[in-house]
Amino acid sequence: MATQARSVRSHLESPASPRQLPALTDDVLEEILIRITCPAALTRASAACVAFRRLITDRTFLRRYRSRHPPLLLGFLNIDVRKGFHPVAAPHPNAAAARALGNIFFNFLPPPSLENWYISDVRDIRVLFRFIEHFDGTAVMTGLVNKLLKVDIERMEFSTVDLPPGHENLAVVVVDAGKGTLGMFSYDRCNGKFLNCYNRMQNEDQRANEWQMKKVIPLPVDDNFGAKFWIYGAPQGYVFIQGDSEGQDSKHTTIYSLEIKTLKIELVTQMSYHFEGHPYFGFLPSISPRRI
16 A cells, blocks of 8 residues: 555656647748837847748748738938948937948949949839930929829820819829828928828719818927928838928938828938938848849
8 A cells, every 4th residue: 555655656656757848840930920010020030949040031032921911111312423321310210220231332333433323213122224425404394383293004095183272382282091082291391390291082962072181190300400401202101201302501411200191200311411312221131132
């Protein structure tokens, strides 16, 4: 009896063998990793173990990741290629990723000089350059008053779109407002302190469209500097608001982003000089497509 009791007690006191969890297959692990929204967190995950790194650095996985997650706003490229890249600054959430990107140089452009090269546009991490030998001062007038010129790409037909009354001298940016409708932001360059937001809605007779005021958005105007604001672009669901101000001995440029979906304004970066350029969206080098 004593021997049997000791056997039972020994069995109860012996540590239970740990339960072996089933190993995750590559397919399941990939579906988990593809849902990491922060590229910096994905890069850190790749350093956790060999299996993670093998999956994350695979070209097929990276293509899926880039198609699932939008690129980050990392900074701005000056139209003058000699002035380079200006990263977003803290407290913007992409500041760390922008610092990891480093600077961008265009020394590969052919001669005679970088002074003749300018950035015309930036889309899908591609940069379009133009070579300008000289400026001739030529200006082209469209003759359109309070109208937009619209082109149907499929039919290659031009038409005009009326703007709301009083927009003859306002800065205008037309955007995709979702659900098949157009949106528009307008601003008075001379003395405006507000950004007007419109949606273009179909009226009751279904034969014409009209602009409807959606919201008036106060601009972050600094009265001490008397900033003048400019609005431009609508890439990746954003409109950019640039404020140029002059102090007693200095000039400053401050750039804000306005998310079209939420109308949220966020400080992006500040520069101690006048800036003219394009927003740059992209990924960290570790997950960017390899191009020459």
